[in-house]
Amino acid sequence: MKAVYKKPESLKEEITTYCPGCGHGIIHKLIAEVIDELGIREKTIGVAPVGCAVLAYNFFNFDVTESAHGRAPAVATGIKRLLPDRIVFTYQGDGDLAAIGTAEIIHSAARGENITVIFVNNAIYGMTKGQMAPTTLPEQKTTTTIYGRNPIHHGYPLKVCELLSQIEGVCYLERVSIDSVPNIIKTKSAIKKAFLYQIENKGFSLIEILSTCPVNWKMTPKEAMNWIKEVMSKYFVLGIYKDKSEQKKEV
Amino acid sequence: MKKQLLTGCEAAGEAAIHAGCKFYAGYPITPQNRFPEYMSKRMPEEKGVFIQAESELSAINMVFGASVCGFRALTSSSSPGISLKQEGISYLAGCELPAVIINMNRGGPGLGDVTPSQSDYFQATRGGGHGDYRTIVYAPWDIQELYDLTYIAFDIADKYRNPVLILADGIIAQIMEPVKFKKPKKNLPQKKWALTGCKGRKPNSIKSLFLTPGILEKHNWKLYKKYRKIEEKEVKYEKYFCDDIESLIVSFGTCARICYESIKITRDKGFKIGLFRPITLWPFPYKQLEETIENAKKIYVVEMNLGQMIDDVKIANRKNLPIYFYGRPGGGVPTPEEIYNFIRKNESSI
Numbered sequence: 030m031k032a033v034y035k036k037p038e039s040l041k042e043e044i045t046t047y048c049p050g051c052g053h054g055i056i057h058k059l060i061a062e063v064i065d066e067l068g069i070r071e072k073t074i075g076v077a078p079v080g081c082a083v084l085a086y087n088f089f090n091f092d093v094t095e096s097a098h099g100r101a102p103a104v105a106t107g108i109k110r111l112l113p114d115r116i117v118f119t120y121q122g123d124g125d126l127a128a129i130g131t132a133e134i135i136h137s138a139a140r141g142e143n144i145t146v147i148f149v150n151n152a153i154y155g156m157t158k159g160q161m162a163p164t165t166l167p168e169q170k171t172t173t174t175i176y177g178r179n180p181i182h183h184g185y186p187l188k189v190c191e192l193l194s195q196i197e198g199v200c201y202l203e204r205v206s207i208d209s210v211p212n213i214i215k216t217k218s219a220i221k222k223a224f225l226y227q228i229e230n231k232g233f234s235l236i237e238i239l240s241t242c243p244v245n246w247k248m249t250p251k252e253a254m255n256w257i258k259e260v261m262s263k264y265f266v267l268g269i270y271k272d273k274s275e276q277k278k279e280v
Numbered sequence: 281m282k283k284q285l286l287t288g289c290e291a292a293g294e295a296a297i298h299a300g301c302k303f304y305a306g307y308p309i310t311p312q313n314r315f316p317e318y319m320s321k322r323m324p325e326e327k328g329v330f331i332q333a334e335s336e337l338s339a340i341n342m343v344f345g346a347s348v349c350g351f352r353a354l355t356s357s358s359s360p361g362i363s364l365k366q367e368g369i370s371y372l373a374g375c376e377l378p379a380v381i382i383n384m385n386r387g388g389p390g391l392g393d394v395t396p397s398q399s400d401y402f403q404a405t406r407g408g409g410h411g412d413y414r415t416i417v418y419a420p421w422d423i424q425e426l427y428d429l430t431y432i433a434f435d436i437a438d439k440y441r442n443p444v445l446i447l448a449d450g451i452i453a454q455i456m457e458p459v460k461f462k463k464p465k466k467n468l469p470q471k472k473w474a475l476t477g478c479k480g481r482k483p484n485s486i487k488s489l490f491l492t493p494g495i496l497e498k499h500n501w502k503l504y505k506k507y508r509k510i511e512e513k514e515v516k517y518e519k520y521f522c523d524d525i526e527s528l529i530v531s532f533g534t535c536a537r538i539c540y541e542s543i544k545i546t547r548d549k550g551f552k553i554g555l556f557r558p559i560t561l562w563p564f565p566y567k568q569l570e571e572t573i574e575n576a577k578k579i580y581v582v583e584m585n586l587g588q589m590i591d592d593v594k595i596a597n598r599k600n601l602p603i604y605f606y607g608r609p610g611g612g613v614p615t616p617e618e619i620y621n622f623i624r625k626n627e628s629s630i
């Protein structure tokens with residue numbers, strides 16, 4: 030009999046510590062599948078964030094290092110510059126990447142570091158149990174915006190793809206989502222393209238993935254998926270924000 | 281080998297290169313701007329990597345990444361920048377990663393000034409960042425010693441898998457002195473724990489997070505054992521004119537060098553004074569200092585700060601000799617005559 034589905038080799042035989050309905054598990058699996066398909070498991074080095082994915086080295090079956098909160102792109106820079114033939118990626122939440130680590134992500138992008146960034150935007154601080162994130166939507170309730178995020182007091186959400194699209198050093202930016210099967214498939218191909226660009230030495234890529242946090246959103250997993258579709262992706266519009274590689278072809 | 285005339289920044293940079301360092305990341309700050317400038321020229325020549333980071337925070341984390349994949353890595357800065365590096369140094373210590381960090385200490389607190397100081401003694405010797413950890417701290421008093429200590433710092437960092445700090449100051453950073461080079465290191469041993477891609481082996485991971493109850497405590501006890509071993513094996517110090525002392529000056533770095541000159545004056549005037557100079561500020565040479573004060577009647581501590589080393593001198597001073605402190609904080613640099621006058625006054629007051 031022919032096997033039509035199996036667990037990717039790039040995932041360990043571990044039970045993840047993620048909550049029911051959390052998007053991190055889906056995204057881990059997509060990354061693992063892509064790494065398997067590209068045959069790069071043995072030369073991949075992952076940089077884990079501080080956030081719910083801090084234990085990524087327990088789940089990924091390749092070399093993974095911890096990094097301080099927000100500093101993953103700096104750590105990845107150190108690794109990639111010394112081992113340019115290895116595949117280096119960071120995996121970061123919105124607090125990690127767009128609040129405490131804003132300088133690191135912008136300047137890695139500006140330097141055009143040849144790394145891949147997987148940016149998981151769940152509009153909340155998951156690990157610390159539900160405070161406002163830099164990507165928390167206006168009116169969204171969190172434990173530090175109990176009456177809802179009011180831009181007058183709390184500022185506006187940061188649109189990372191839009192922001193980085195201004196930067197010369199960036200090769201590829203796409204915002205995707207995991208709210209439906211077709212979107213999960215799209216997410217996988219975006220991740221794959223980002224890794225391929227790195228293999229082809231094309232420079233900095235970032236995939237922003239709109240993801241769920243049902244426990245801290247106080248929703249069921251199904252409601253959470255729906256909230257991405259109905260609310261989140263209205264503010265964070267899906268699509269390709271930059272693809273230098275394709276621009277070149279047009280010229 | 282012929283000697284080269286170099287500034288401290290340049291000498292330390294050469295020492296790192298000769299020790300096999302392949303990675304430097306830094307951010308400009310006076311009085312060590314020459315450091316990143318020099319490394320931006322030298323690292324590419326040596327097929328190494330130079331990065332001018334967007335901050336000291338980023339620079340230390342780039343060094344973290346370089347260390348993660350098994351390379352010898354260096355960053356340098358001066359006091360305010362070293363404060364920013366403390367998070368990274370704590371992570372390096374927690375993850376047991378080697379790295380060398382050079383602090384060309386300037387006056388503080390805050391932005392302070394850009395003149396030489398020893399005001400980061402506590403920060404350097406007590407950990408600096410969060411958590412129960414230690415960093416080995418070398419305090420050179422001239423450019424040759426800065427070169428020599430930087431050269432061995434990489435070996436010591438690798439040997440113990442621990443960050444090593446060099447605490448110098450704005451004088452050492454900027455003056456020029458002749459330096460004799462050591463042999464460049466080649467074929468450094470592979471690091472089995474490094475992250476290089478898991479080809480032909482199980483995946484490696486680097487972490488400082490231990491959530492399972494009891495495991496972090498175990499990890500901390502493991503670090504404790506390592507630190508005790510360092511205390512036993514890695515103490516460095518020098519003493520001068522100590523054969524027949526009645527009083528002893530304890531001083532480190534540039535300040536010790538000035539004290540050395542003032543002792544020449546005091547000796548000429550007949551005072552029996554010696555100099556004890558810790559070269560490792562951690563591990564501090566407690567035992568050796570205790571032995572040195574065996575026949576002394578009093579101790580002088582001279583520092584370019586408000587007396588931060590006195591705590592350590594007190595630990596060694598189990599005889600409870602009186603301690604007299606002379607300090608120049610906030611970027612002040614004493615002259616040999618100043619120190620002599622201070623000593624003369626106290627010597628004759630008894």
Ligand SMILES: Cc1ncc(C[n+]2csc(CCOP(=O)(O)OP(=O)(O)O)c2C)c(N)n1
Nearest residue numbers: 079080081098122123124125153154155156
């Ligand atoms: C310097 C520092 N500040 C704060 C924290 C606490 N902390 C841990 S994770 C986190 C936010 C995580 O949120 P996010 O990056 O969005 O990832 P998620 O957990 O939602 O996946 C914070 C504030 C920390 N570990 N270190």
